[in-house]
Every structure is written in structure tokens, then in C-alpha cells.
Amino acid sequence: MSKRNILIGLAGTAIVLVGAVWFFFLRSDAPPPATLEDAVAAVSGETTTTSGDGATETTAAPSTTVVSPIGLDGAWTIDPALSFVGYRIDEELASIGATTAVGRTSDIDARLTFEGSSVTELSVSVDMTTLQSDRSQRDNAMGSRGLQTSSFPSATFVLTAPIELGSAPADGEAINATATGDLTLHGVTRPISLDLEGSLVEGTMVVVGSTVVTLADYDIEKPTGFSVVGIADTGLLELQLAFVRS
DSSP states (O other), rough: OHHHHHHHHHHHHHHHHHHEEEEEEEEOOOOOOOOOOHHHHHHHTTTEOOOOOOOEEEEEEOOOOOOSSSSSSSSEEOOOGOOOOOEEEEETTTTTTEEEEEEEOOEEEEEEEETEEEEEEEEEEEGGGGOOOHHHHHHHTTTTTTOOOOTTTEEEEEOOOOOOSSSOOBTOOOEEEEEEEEEEEEEEEEEEEEEEEEEEETEEEEEEEEEEEEEEGGGGOOOOOOSSEEEEEEEEEEEEEEEEEE
């Protein structure tokens, strides 16, 4: 084999190895941040396809529209199939580099109550032991390190002041609000403000939101270990909640 052919073979092998390293170690299967657009599409049953030229097309599912009841007054409960609560935090792993860890669960119990144009009750309880990310090693370690879900298996948010919307939202209308309440995480309860977006979609009230959480505020020690080089001091608590009438 000529020297030129040997070099070509080595170059090809290097490309394959780089591709394998990216696929198995560097690529991330972490989902993008929660958005109202995605939440509405999930409730509506829309799907997005990409053609060969890169163009995207959104297709709606066959119509099964539920007529929204007149007025929103009363209690609403969670639809877990369309809901999740989770975390998003930057980390650096040995041999991998900087990445964003995202863990979510749909094991949620939540309640929403409307009175006129106000939300008078919003409570969310999450089973933290069921959080899942794109790495099982991270999820398993979470039981005894970081969030220590084995010792603190649940997290809750409870609204402490009504959310005044000004007027009851119409079907399809996007609304923005701030929820003030108590967040209990890692056994520590602190007041927070949660930025929310919502929309009434085919009889379902869908809400997305997020807030920055400082780990030290909740006595959360950043995990350390052979594979963990560093973790950010703050993370993002994010949620997508779909409520239906009780």
C-alpha cells in the first residue's frame, strides 16, 4: 500500500472516530426550553415536518375541537400526558466539555382555580424521584447528590397571592402573568416569582413558565466526582402544565 493510500486511510479512520465520539459522547438529546408555541401545538395535536430543502411545515391533526365552556370559573386539574416540570442547568463533564443538563418528569399533581379574571389557586406537586434526563448516570446520582431526591422526594409550588389577569382570556389568546408563591425544594421553602405564559386551547388551559433557582438558596451542594468538572451556581426551573376542568 502506498504512503498516500495509508494517509487517506488514516484520515478516513479519524473522521469516523470523531463522528463516533460526537454521537456517543458530545451530542445532546436534551430537549429545547419550554415555549408556549410548543405547548399549544402539543395540545392541538400539530406535527412539524422538514422537507429535503430544509423547509418546515406544521400540520394540524384531524379536528376534534372541544368547545370551550362559557367562563373559566371553577377548579381545573392537571393532564399529565401534556405536562412536565423539570430543571435546566449548565455543567462541564470530563472528556465531554460544556453541556446543558435537562431533566423532566410528568409525575405531577396540580390544581388551578379561576374566579372571574383572577387565578386564586395554583398548586403544583412534583415527584422528584422520577426526573429523567438524557443520561442515566446523572439520574441515578441525583438520588444521593445534588437534589438528593431519595431524601427529598417531592417539590411543591403554592400560589400566595391571586394572579390578576384583567379579563378572562378568550380561546386562543396568549396571556402573560407573574405568579408569586412559595417554592419548596430540597426541603427548603422560599418565596419566588414565576414568569408564566398561557393560552386556552380547545378547552385546555396550557401554561408554561420558568424561574432562575440559585442552588445555595435551597442548600443544594453542587455534585462533584470523577466525571463532573463543574456545575453552574444557578439553574432554571421550567414547566409546561395543561389543565382541564375538574
